Amino acid sequence: MSIEFNKSSNKSSEKKGKNEVPASLLEWVHTVEREKEATNEILSFDEYLAAVNKNPRAECRPSCKYLKDMFDNFGRTDNGLFKVYLTSSTSSGAVYGHQRVFEQIYQNLLNFIEEGFNNKFLLLVGPNGSAKSSIVRKIMEGAEEYSKTREGALYTFSWIFPIDSFIRGTLGFNHQKSSSALGGAGTGAATGAITGAGTGAGAGTGERHGNLETYAYLEDREISSILTSELRDHPLLLIPPIQRQKLIDQWLKEYPNELELVKKSYLYYGDISKRNRMIFDALLQSYQGRYADVLKHIRIERFVISRRYSVAAVTVEPQLHVDLHVQQITMDKRLATLPPGLQSLNLFSVQGENAMANRGILEFSDLLKRPLDAFKYLIMTMESKTINLQGILTELDIFFIGSSNEIHLSAFKQHPDYYSFRGRINFIRVPYLLNAEEEANIYREQVNALRGKTTVEPRSLECLCLWAVMTRLRPSMTKNFKDKKLGDLANTLTPLEKALLYTYEIVPQRLDSEEKKLLKVNISELTREFENENLYEGKFGVSPREIKQIIYELSAKNNVITFVEILDFLTKFIDRKNEYDFLNIAPQGDYANPGRFIELLKDYELEIFDQHLRDSLNLVDDRSYETYIARYIQDITALIKGERLKNSITGRYNDVDLYSVKEFENNIKLKESPEIFRSHMLTTLGAYSLDHPNKKIVYTEVFADIVKILKESFREEQKKAILNIAKNLVIYLSENEEFGLIGPTGPDGPTGSIGAIGPVRNTTFSEENRKEIENLFEKLQGKYRYSKIGALTLVRYLIKERY
Numbered sequence: 128m129s130i131e132f133n134k135s136s137n138k139s140s141e142k143k144g145k146n147e148v149p150a151s152l153l154e155w156v157h158t159v160e161r162e163k164e165a166t167n168e169i170l171s172f173d174e175y176l177a178a179v180n181k182n183p184r185a186e187c188r189p190s191c192k193y194l195k196d197m198f199d200n201f202g203r204t205d206n207g208l209f210k211v212y213l214t215s216s217t218s219s220g221a222v223y224g225h226q227r228v229f230e231q232i233y234q235n236l237l238n239f240i241e242e243g244f245n246n247k248f249l250l251l252v253g254p255n256g257s258a259k260s261s262i263v264r265k266i267m268e269g270a271e272e273y274s275k276t277r278e279g280a281l282y283t284f285s286w287i288f289p290i291d292s293f294i295r296g297t298l299g300f301n302h303q304k305s306s307s308a309l310g311g312a313g314t315g316a317a318t319g320a321i322t323g324a325g326t327g328a329g330a331g332t333g334e335r336h337g338n339l340e341t342y343a344y345l346e347d348r349e350i351s352s353i354l355t356s357e358l359r360d361h362p363l364l365l366i367p368p369i370q371r372q373k374l375i376d377q378w379l380k381e382y383p384n385e386l387e388l389v390k391k392s393y394l395y396y397g398d399i400s401k402r403n404r405m406i407f408d409a410l411l412q413s414y415q416g417r418y419a420d421v422l423k424h425i426r427i428e429r430f431v432i433s434r435r436y437s438v439a440a441v442t443v444e445p446q447l448h449v450d451l452h453v454q455q456i457t458m459d460k461r462l463a464t465l466p467p468g469l470q471s472l473n474l475f476s477v478q479g480e481n482a483m484a485n486r487g488i489l490e491f492s493d494l495l496k497r498p499l500d501a502f503k504y505l506i507m508t509m510e511s512k513t514i515n516l517q518g519i520l521t522e523l524d525i526f527f528i529g530s531s532n533e534i535h536l537s538a539f540k541q542h543p544d545y546y547s548f549r550g551r552i553n554f555i556r557v558p559y560l561l562n563a564e565e566e567a568n569i570y571r572e573q574v575n576a577l578r579g580k581t582t583v584e585p586r587s588l589e590c591l592c593l594w595a596v597m598t599r600l601r602p603s604m605t606k607n608f609k610d611k612k613l614g615d616l617a618n619t620l621t622p623l624e625k626a627l628l629y630t631y632e633i634v635p636q637r638l639d640s641e642e643k644k645l646l647k648v649n650i651s652e653l654t655r656e657f658e659n660e661n662l663y664e665g666k667f668g669v670s671p672r673e674i675k676q677i678i679y680e681l682s683a684k685n686n687v688i689t690f691v692e693i694l695d696f697l698t699k700f701i702d703r704k705n706e707y708d709f710l711n712i713a714p715q716g717d718y719a720n721p722g723r724f725i726e727l728l729k730d731y732e733l734e735i736f737d738q739h740l741r742d743s744l745n746l747v748d749d750r751s752y753e754t755y756i757a758r759y760i761q762d763i764t765a766l767i768k769g770e771r772l773k774n775s776i777t778g779r780y781n782d783v784d785l786y787s788v789k790e791f792e793n794n795i796k797l798k799e800s801p802e803i804f805r806s807h808m809l810t811t812l813g814a815y816s817l818d819h820p821n822k823k824i825v826y827t828e829v830f831a832d833i834v835k836i837l838k839e840s841f842r843e844e845q846k847k848a849i850l851n852i853a854k855n856l857v858i859y860l861s862e863n864e865e866f867g868l869i870g871p872t873g874p875d876g877p878t879g880s881i882g883a884i885g886p887v888r889n890t891t892f893s894e895e896n897r898k899e900i901e902n903l904f905e906k907l908q909g910k911y912r913y914s915k916i917g918a919l920t921l922v923r924y925l926i927k928e929r930y
Contacts, residue, residue, distance in 0.1 A: 168280070168429035171341035175282065175362055175427040183378030184385060185278065186363065189392045190486055190524045191239035193281075194266070197273040198233055209233070211269035212262070219264050220572055224565030228262060231555050232528075239526075243391025244512045248505055249528040250494065252536050253557035256670030259530035262557065263490045266528075267432070267440040270488060274432040274439075281439070281486065283359040286406055287342040287426045288466055290351045343426040352465050356403055357477050358485045358521065359439065362427050364399045365407070371395070393512060397522050405472050413466075432487055439487025441480045445496035477521060481514065484525050491529030495539045503544075509551040530557075533666060558665025559599050561654065563592040563630040569671050573678055581682040584917035590690040590732055591674065594697060596630065597622040597724045599668030602715050607656050613649055616642055617656075621717050623727040629654060639828045667709050687916045690732045691924050694725050701725075733928060736921050739913075743906035744852065746845045752834050756826040759791045760812065763805040794840045795833055846930055852903070853926045855896045860919075 170178065179186045188196070201211040209229045212222045232249065239245045251259040273279035342350075363371060372395055379386035389395055398404065407421060414420040434440040480489060494502065504514055505527065513520045531539075536554075539545055560566045567588050574583050600622050605614030620628065620635070627633040628650060634643040646653075657663045677696065685692050701721040704710045714720040717727070762783050765772050771780040797804055808830070815829050827834050907918040 168282075168427075169343060170282075170427040171343040172284075172362070172365070172422045172425045172427060173340075179363070180378065183375070184382060185280070186282070187375055187379060187385075187389050187394055189240075189244060189394060190488075190526050191236050191245050192388070193279070194270060194488070194526055195233070195236040195240060197269050197279065198236070200273055200276070200278060201269060212265045214265070214268070215572070216268055219261060219268065221568070222258050222261050222265050223568040224560040224562055225258060225262060225557060228555055228557050232262075232266070235553060235555075236526075240388055241391075243388065244393065244524070245526050246509055246512075247527075247553045248509055248551055249555055250552050251528070251530045251555050251557045252533065254559060254666055254668075254670065255532050256672040257557045257559050257665075258671070259557045260490075260492060263442075263488075263528055263530065264434070267434045267488055267490070270440060271432045271434060274430075280429055281359075281432070282362055282427050282429050283356050283486075284362050284365070285356060285426045285428060286354040286403075286424050287345060288351045288353070288424065288469075289342055289345055289349055341423050341425075354402075354406065354465075356400065357482055358400045358523075359430060360399045360403055361394060361486070361524075362425075363394055364397060365422070365425065368396060368398070393522055393524060400477065400521060402474055402476065405474060406469060409469055409472055437480070437483045439484060441484035441488070442490045442492055443480045445493040481523060481525065486524050488526045488528065491527070493531060493535070494529035495531040495535035499542065499544060506547055506551055556658075556663070558663060559595075559668055559670065561596055561599060561626075561629045561665055563589060563596045563626060565630075566592040566595055566671070566674075570675060570678060573675060577678075577682050581685060582687045582914050582917060584687065584689040584914060584921075585912050586732060586735060587688050587690050587693055590693050590728055591677065591697075593623065593626050593630070593731075594693075594721075594724050594728055595669050595671075595674055596626040597727075598709055598719075598721060599665050600625050600718060601657055601662070601664050602718045603653065603656055608652070610645075610649075613645055613652070616646055617653055621727060622720075622724060623731060625653075637831075639831070640825060667712065669707070669709060673707070687914060687920065689917050689920050689924075690728075690736075691920060694729055694732075697721070697725055729928075733925060736925055737929065739907065739911050740849070740903075740922065740925060741845060743903050743910070744848065746848060752837055753825065753827050755791070755837070756830055756833065759788065760808065760826065762788050764809065767805065767809070795836045796840070849926070849930055852899070853922075853930065856900055856922065859897060859900045 198209060198211060201209065201214075203209055204213070208226055212225075212229055215221045228251070235247065235249055239247070251262060253259055270279075274281050363375075366374065375389060375395060376386065379389060399407065410421045410424060411418065430438060432439040434442070491497075491502065508514050508523065509527070512524075513522050515521075539548075560569075570588060570592075574588060577583065603614070603617035603620060603625075605611060605618050608614035608617065616638075624635050628646065632647060632650060634646050638646065654664075677700065681688050681692060681696055684696075701710055709719075710721060712719040714723075717723045761772065764770075766783045766785075766788065771782055773780050792801055792804070812824070812829060816824065903922075904915055904918055907913045908915060913921065
């Protein structure tokens with residue numbers, strides 16, 4: 128195809144060029160042409176065999192091997208994740224967090240390759256909205272992209288019948304005439320190709336009217352009729368089995384392992400479909416057994432997998448109809464131009480989703496919503512690779528996969544035929560995610576799309592996703608673990624602690640180092656605690672679909688979304704028990720208790736922002752508590768023994784610094800006699816040494832309660848500075864109306880979260896104070912990525928809740 132760009136010489140064009148089409152606007156045509164040329168291949172049969180001879184491993188593979196190669200072609204990330212699931216397209220986003228599911232699908236493909244065919248139906252089972260259909264969609268999209276590459280090229284064939292005037296006779300009735308018209312040169316070439324001795328040089332378009340060897344390149348005006356292969360039969364199946372097996376043995380002799388696997392597949396022992404067999408045999412009889420003359424009618428065609436147009440990637444929705452049926456085609460007037468030798472045949476066309484999906488993927492969406500009779504044929508198909516259609520055994524090469532929710536699976540298990548299906552189905556569980564970070568990836572595209580309308584502050588999405596994960600967790604039970612100590616430890620975890628452990632591998636600070644290590648190295652065991660139970664973690668809880676709706680509702684009501692708006696929304700959301708089943712689950716302590724989740728998250732998020740604020744005010748507690756306590760222990764030990772301490776710098780022995788001792792005791796707000804407390808400290812230390820003879824002493828672990836008191840003491844010191852900032856902030860905001868967040872003004876100054884701290888009587892506001900506030904916001908914006916409004920909202924909320 129070529130386009131002549133508008134070079135019209137009409138008057139208006141000559142004057143102003145308004146009717147001309149700029150060349151740049153039609154560049155896409157040439158781009159599309161080049162892309163189409165890459166996949167619109169047409170070959171003669173002997174050209175195809177020559178191509179197979181160059182790369183036999185690519186052509187000698189059933190669908191399971193093809194899909195496995197597709198996964199390998201996309202590759203994995205450095206973390207071992209399959210890249211095919213992480214690609215994003217206009218029709219679907221990436222799928223995150225289901226690596227175990229991806230690995231199971233891949234392993235099943237490896238098993239199918241060993242068996243030689245897809246001998247199991249993969250059923251993805253999980254709650255509604257757990258990404259089951261999305262996973263299948265990504266496999267289909269990956270196969271479609273792979274089929275467009277040279278490595279993933281797929282071929283089938285059609286039957287081409289020339290017009291009578293072109294071959295100067297009636298096809299199949301006067302072989303002498305047709306042979307003369309064809310020049311007689313095609314027989315040897317095609318026969319040689321089948322036996323492996325041919326040159327593989329097909330006829331080009333320039334040879335069509337002279338020494339013609341194939342009808343593959345005839346133009347439409349030279350063709351009487353075309354019959355496609357409705358099942359997209361593999362071209363190699365046109366070769367008789369014995370000769371085909373010899374060729375495959377020869378092609379793959381350098382790859383013995385692959386050869387053994389191909390020998391188990393239909394490509395080694397299978398046959399073409401019933402209709403193709405009838406056409407082939409009729410032509411063979413007309414040509415008096417000359418295979419080469421029959422193969423002149425074969426046009427090898429490359430096809431591309433397409434989910435949109437149901438080409439080797441088909442989704443069967445849960446409607447009530449059979450997926451495969453036959454229809455007689457010899458009465459179709461459009462096919463009246465078939466050669467007489469074929470018109471006498473009782474030809475049928477195989478139609479339906481199974482036919483369209485052959486050599487590719489067939490998905491049964493919500494399989495168990497359909498009546499059992501609608502998919503009962505799968506029992507035999509999974510074992511025999513064939514389907515019986517009105518007495519016609521049709522061989523299929525399909526990767527069968529489907530989805531179902533837990534409710535329908537539970538009902539299916541009660542059916543008498545369940546155990547007949549059980550041996551033919553591999554169940555793959557697809558739960559809701561238990562990793563908040565992976566959960567957040569699901570919504571990032573949605574959040575990015577809201578930019579310009581709504582600002583989603585740092586920690587907001589993470590807070591929402593942590594809450595989502597917490598709704599899906601169960602309390603651990605000691606009896607579920609072989610290691611009782613691990614079980615007891617897991618049993619103490621709150622929903623938030625468990626969610627943080629699953630997501631970031633963060634262990635609770637309240638634990639000692641040994642407990643932290645035990646918990647951290649056994650995270651995978653914790654995540655598998657309920658995997659063999661009916662009520663597994665991730666079976667219940669809020670779904671990603673519902674989280675997406677929550678984000679939309681939040682964005683409709685707020686220009687800025689902080690974790691404060693998230694928690695406020697969730698506080699109201701958990702009252703909608705009539706809409707969401709997970710809100711009606713009986714609480715087990717803190718678990719299945721959405722209200723408690725909000726309390727835990729509030730403290731957690733406040734603590735994080737508190738640290739951000741302190742850091743921005745240069746109030747971070749950077750003291751080493753280990754060194755601080757160690758120095759105190761050293762001092763009181765020497766004091767009790769009446770010894771002097773050696774100065775590590777001067778080498779001299781000095782008296783104990785009583786000021787440092789008393790400062791320590793003041794910081795921990797000592798309420799008992801110093802002598803008794805000091806003695807108790809040393810006794811505790813001695814007891815710990817006896818209980819842990821080979822363990823290095825870590826003072827912050829032995830005296831964890833003192834560390835907590837010291838931190839609180841330092842926080843009290845900081846509180847004064849923060850309260851001073853709060854009062855200065857009130858004045859600053861009154862001078863800067865751009866924020867628009869100040870509450871109503873009372874007689875003593877602004878009211879609301881900051882105004883509630885107390886009346887601001889000192890109206891002097893120095894430039895130093897102003898600079899301090901502005902530096903605070905600059906740091907919160909620069910280092911932690913808060914917006915100015917978001918930072919203000921969180922500062923006000925923190926001061927209100929904690930100070």
